Amino acid sequence: MDRVVLKDLNLEELKDFVTSIGLEPYRAKQIAQWIYKKRVSDFDSMTNISKATRKLLSEKAAIDVLKTVKVEESADGTRKYLFELPDGNRIESVFIPEKGWNTLCVSTQVGCPAGCKFCLTAKDGFTRSLTPAEIVDQYIQVQRDVGEERRISNVVFMGMGEPLLNFDNVKKAVEIMTHRDMLDLSKRKITISTVGIVPGIERMARELNRVKLAVSLHATTDEVREKIVPLNRKYPIGEIFRALRRYPADNVRRIMIEYVMLKDVNDSLEDARRLVGLVRGIPVKVNLIPFNPYPGSSFEPTPREKIEAFQKVLWDHNIAAFIRESRGQDISAACGMLRTKEKLSA
Ligand code: SF4
Incomplete structure (x- = not known):
């Protein structure tokens, strides 16, 4: 048995x-x-x-399901873990030390079915979803490795995979992470990031509403978004925002809008103004993410001054907007850079 x-x-x-x-x-x-x-x-x-x-x-x-294959540490202290699953597949997790707290970025699938065009993870295709144990064990293995004095206080579901396409197992992992007798993390310290799976957002609103929601928007028109986030054909911008308007968010639990800045693709001031219109009336925080170029990528990063000009348009409309400083770039641990294949992760 x-x-x-x-x-x-x-x-x-x-x-x-x-x-x-x-x-x-x-x-x-x-x-x-x-x-x-x-x-x-x-x-x-x-x-x-x-x-x-x-x-x-x-x-x-x-008890354990993951085997640590490799750990790399970046100059900024970020640690990237390559784990092997019981069936031999591999996933990555990233530990990000910050002043006063530590964040763990977990994977939810082997590869990712969403196929975003700028994403290195998507290049490996999709193999399967992770079990609850394979998600939870990322936390335990990393916590054991970094030591209890560096307690992981925040978990972001932003590693490999689209969490809301693995809803049941992600929900179970969150239950285990937040139960008082188990990992006992606060729900407010957990963020689930989606590319905009509308039925998943609706389920989150009903079943996981104290967990933070992050939406990877990356464009302000369906025409541009379809080119970089193919799932936009199924869940266009209008439908995503209809779901966000119904989402139980407030100023404490704002919805995070993730926006990767791609040179001459989605970074014009007109885009910034359209974004203002899209989020009007919704408590949001916008994260502008400088793109991490990788060999063979067909996108280029937006110059810093242009990102700042984009941010200023948002600020001028009283929208909280931050430029996310990329961590662990030297070890390919930054956003959209996690891979299932160790040999490609250099
Ligand atoms: S950006 Fe996220 S959702 Fe899109 S393909 Fe990459 S891992 Fe999947």
Whole structure:
């Protein structure tokens, strides 16, 4: 019989599992403590559980699912992890230390089906979605590696993959990350980034509404957006903004609009003015992302002065707009640069 992967289970399911193998329900919390608070990787470390029970657990269940293949550290302290999944596929995660907090960027799929034209991850195509355990284990493996004194306080679902095309598993991972007896992160410290999957945004509004939403917009007309974000044909800008207008956001939980600045594609002042019109009345924060060029890419980065002029148009209309400083660029850990194939990630 295949062993049950415990990091796939929320607390209720963990209770069901322990009782199904003849243990008392309180064991679930005890096991969760060892896995999520003490971050152990084997049952033998669970010293307040009897030897016989530990043996039973190791026959019926498994804890870790990821194997660390490689860790690279950037000059700015950003660490990029290449993990191997049980089926041999590979994913990447990025640890970003900041002043006063630490962020982890997790992947949700092997490759990505969205196929955004400027994105290096998309070049590997799409293999499959990750399980909840494969998402949660990115957090635990990285936390073990960086040490408890550098606690990961924020998680962004912005690595490889489109999270809202793997909604159920992402939702379960968020449940495990935010449960008091599990990873105990605040929902407000979790951000899910989507390219604009409208049914997924609607489900987030109903089922995960305290989690932060980020929308990768990248263009202000359907004509331009279709060229860089093919999924725009299915979910055009008008439909995305209809969903955002209904989204339960406020000034504390603003929706983040991600906008990668591509030279002469989406970076005109007219684009900035159109963006003002699109977000009017919605509590948003706009992140302008300088494009990271890579060999063979057909896009170029917008010059800094032009990004600043774009930002000024937004500011002049009282829209919070920031230029995101790219982290980990020297190790290809920056946005849209994660890959499944190690040899291509240099
Ligand atoms: S930018 Fe994000 S959604 Fe688009 S292809 Fe890359 S990983 Fe997928």
